[in-house]
Amino acid sequence: xxxxxxxxxxxxxxxxxxxxxxxxxxxxxxxxxxxxxxxxxxxxxxxxxxxxxxxxxxxxxxxxxxxxxxxxxxxxxxxxxxxxxxxxxxxxxxxxxxxxxx
Amino acid sequence: xxxxxxxxxxxxxxxxxxxxxxxxxxxxxxxxxxxxxxxxxxxxxxxxxxxxxxxxxxxxxxxxxxxxxxxxxxxxxxxxxxxxxxxxxxxxxxxxxxxxxxxxxxxxxxxxxxxxxxxxxxxxxxxxxxxxxxxxxxxxxxxxxxxxxxxxxxxxxxxxxxxxxxxxxxxxxxxxxxxxxxxxxxxxxxxxxxxxxxxxxxxxxxxxxxxxxxxxxxxxxxxxxxxxxxxxxxxxxxxxxxxxxxxxxxxxxxxxxxxxxxxxxxxxxxxxxxxxxxxxxxxxxxxxxxxxxxxxxxxxxxxxxxxxxxxxxxxxxxxxxxxxxxxxxxxxxxxxxxxxxxxxxxxxxxxxxxxxxxxxxxxxxxxxxxxxxxxxxxxxxxxxxxxxxxxxxxxxxxxxxx
Ligand SMILES: Cc1cc2nc3c(=O)[nH]c(=O)nc-3n(C[C@H](O)[C@H](O)[C@H](O)COP(=O)(O)OP(=O)(O)OC[C@H]3O[C@@H](n4cnc5c(N)ncnc54)[C@H](O)[C@@H]3O)c2cc1C
Ligand code: FES
Numbered sequence: 001x002x003x004x005x006x007x008x009x010x011x012x013x014x015x016x017x018x019x020x021x022x023x024x025x026x027x028x029x030x031x032x033x034x035x036x037x038x039x040x041x042x043x044x045x046x047x048x049x050x051x052x053x054x055x056x057x058x059x060x061x062x063x064x065x066x067x068x069x070x071x072x073x074x075x076x077x078x079x080x081x082x083x084x085x086x087x088x089x090x091x092x093x094x095x096x097x098x099x100x101x102x
Numbered sequence: 103x104x105x106x107x108x109x110x111x112x113x114x115x116x117x118x119x120x121x122x123x124x125x126x127x128x129x130x131x132x133x134x135x136x137x138x139x140x141x142x143x144x145x146x147x148x149x150x151x152x153x154x155x156x157x158x159x160x161x162x163x164x165x166x167x168x169x170x171x172x173x174x175x176x177x178x179x180x181x182x183x184x185x186x187x188x189x190x191x192x193x194x195x196x197x198x199x200x201x202x203x204x205x206x207x208x209x210x211x212x213x214x215x216x217x218x219x220x221x222x223x224x225x226x227x228x229x230x231x232x233x234x235x236x237x238x239x240x241x242x243x244x245x246x247x248x249x250x251x252x253x254x255x256x257x258x259x260x261x262x263x264x265x266x267x268x269x270x271x272x273x274x275x276x277x278x279x280x281x282x283x284x285x286x287x288x289x290x291x292x293x294x295x296x297x298x299x300x301x302x303x304x305x306x307x308x309x310x311x312x313x314x315x316x317x318x319x320x321x322x323x324x325x326x327x328x329x330x331x332x333x334x335x336x337x338x339x340x341x342x343x344x345x346x347x348x349x350x351x352x353x354x355x356x357x358x359x360x361x362x363x364x365x366x367x368x369x370x371x372x373x374x375x376x377x378x379x380x381x382x383x384x385x386x387x388x389x390x391x392x393x394x395x396x397x398x399x400x401x402x403x404x405x406x407x408x409x410x411x412x413x414x415x416x417x418x419x420x421x422x423x424x425x426x427x428x429x430x431x432x433x434x435x436x437x438x439x440x441x442x443x444x445x446x447x448x449x450x451x452x453x454x455x456x457x458x459x460x461x462x463x464x465x466x467x468x469x470x471x472x473x474x475x476x477x478x479x480x481x482x483x484x485x486x487x488x489x490x491x492x493x494x495x496x497x498x499x500x501x502x503x504x
Contacts (some may be wrong), residue, residue: 021156032164039396041143041160042150044469045421045430064469067112071473071494 002090005099007054008034018088024097025049025084035099042084047073048102056095058086068070075101105130106406107199109180109343114372114395115205116141116162120127121403129200131173134192138177140165141388144192145392147231148255149423153263154406155235159228185365201367201406204344204355205399208337208373208390213247220314221384222331225252234332241330242266245319249276251422253334254289258425260298268326269293270304270319282452284443285429285464292427301326325495339374339388352376354388359413361402369406371398380415381434381461391420419472430472433462433479444471444491451475453490460484472493479502 001017006028008014018027025034028049037048044064050073058081061069065068065085069076106122108115111133114391119133134431142159151157168175182191183204188198192255210224210488221232221241244260246253249271269276276293277285278500290300310318318325339354350356350364354376361369361377372395378384397416405411438454438461451471454462460483463475474497478484485500 022153022158026160030161030164032166032170038143038160040392040421041145041425043145043428045420065471072471 002088002095004028004092005089005094005096006033006036007096009099009101010034011060018092020088020090022088023084024071024086024088024092024095025082026049027088028083030043033099035102036083038057038084040084044068044082044085045072047082050074050076050100050102051081051083052077052100053079053081053097054098055090058092061085072098103129104188104200105132106196106201106203107132107134107197108203108205109134109183109190110205110207110372110374111135111137111141111175112205112207112372112395113141113144113162113392114207115203117396117399118203118205118371118403119173120163120167120171122407123173125403125407127403127407131171132176132197132199133168133173133180134176134180134190136179137176137227137229140477142228144227145421145423147228147261148225148252149259151231151239152235152256152259161422177271180343183343183368185347185349185368188367190490199367201369203361203402204368204374204396205372206340206343206369206372206374208339208500210337211335212331213333213335215309216316216331216333218314219311219316219331221329222316222333224333225230225256226337227261237330238263238265243327243329244332245267245270245326245328245330246332246334247306247319248334248336249273249278249326250280250334250336251277251299251424253332253423254293255422256332256334257298258293258296258427261293261298262425266299268299268301268305268328269298270321270326271300271302272304272306274303276300276302281429281431281464282441282454284437284445284452285466288466289424289429292425296425313371337373337390341374344368344370352386356386359384359415360405360411361414369402371402373396377414379434380413381418382436387434387436389418391418393419417476419476428467430469432472432475434462435462435464437461442487444489444493446493451490455484458484460490468494471497474501475497 016031039048040046122304137304178193341351344355355370374389435454442453449468450466452464465471
């Protein structure tokens, strides 16, 4: 069970366990991380799971994720990610993500 | 103060409960559902949930989110509502309210002949999805009756698990009532690529039954043998409670543009509600989508919390994941009289126009076009045909040029 750190909009650090195979958005909503809504349930439609990668390694976003970030998300940055498109694996242990403002 | 009582903790009811507090509502909020599950996302049930025996339901929000908002969650089926006395009956107990919100969703249509057969399924809630998933290990040949969104999504998901899947559709094409012929064609080709057998124009003649199971579906001079049947022929709003209380209903519980039903202090939102629509000159429609449910919930929360009142007006949008294909729809195409197609293979967009006005856009694999469509519809702006045909960059540029 990798532990993922989310930085909430008010700066609070939340360390959240993610179950292997679930998305990081699902892990964050289960733990009630502030600012992660996941309105579309993980279909890359709503960008209400938008975070910035602060530290750790992730595979580059696929085309669907990249285009949804470009056209849907607000306050985008080069390190923008949709957490619903990231599947938890042991390799993600220690990843830090900051919840993007909307 | 008795506060707001919400019937149904689906996408609409759950959103309303937390939004009421976010809008500053100070009274009690009670959220009642027949199921005791923590309210969950429905869309994955016909997509990822079926493919992975380990997948768990995905909660809409954490249990703490309801606690933090001071929402009281109750489990049980409400049997009656009494708008004159302002009470609901939950398991024989009377519960008083100041305002009552009907967010009871929709229920599946069933083929009466098939109801009750051990290997016949439908898909609406978590219990349905679990029952279906549990039955899959013994089912190699699956027949889906109905080529609508839920049937096609499920067909694609099950084909991906190596089962032999047949879809029977009475209309000449799938998604006939909800999408353009070009969209249907692309969806049909994708399903065929996944190995799904599609039978459009299907004329059903009956069923072969062995004890409590359906073993074959009979058409004109042929039989399709099956281990499992999924009936996906659409849903109907659950209007029984409202009708019994004398509240006007049509295909859904009728509301005005402010989501009020015909009874004072009773409101309806989500799949259950039939509401006047700004894109249809105020004609009432019932819309089954997550966006409609959650946006109506937010709108009503603001009205109940602050006394603010405005007609509900959002651009409707919807998505469906059919195997690898992402279909997105913005707007309502009901009144369109012409359409423009941009087909680039992996990416496709169908623009529906009513005269000179853009009214709806269907996109396949093109989130950029979908988002731009929502912006155009929101602003009531229609670019020249040439700009629509050129692509997202041209549309974006045209919108920015004011
Ligand atoms: C399998 C499936 C896939 C879907 N996929 C998509 C998709 O990809 N995209 C999309 O936009 N939409 C999709 N939808 C539609 C979307 O889920 C619905 O539009 C949405 O759930 C409507 O929300 P609601 O709150 O109005 O109703 P629901 O979410 O259905 O909730 C209604 C609730 O009311 C409860 N209830 C009913 N009667 C009573 C009673 N008398 N007493 C107590 N409780 C009661 C029910 O138990 C239920 O929990 C899908 C639907 C299904 C079933
Ligand atoms: S949950 Fe909607 S885009 Fe991630």
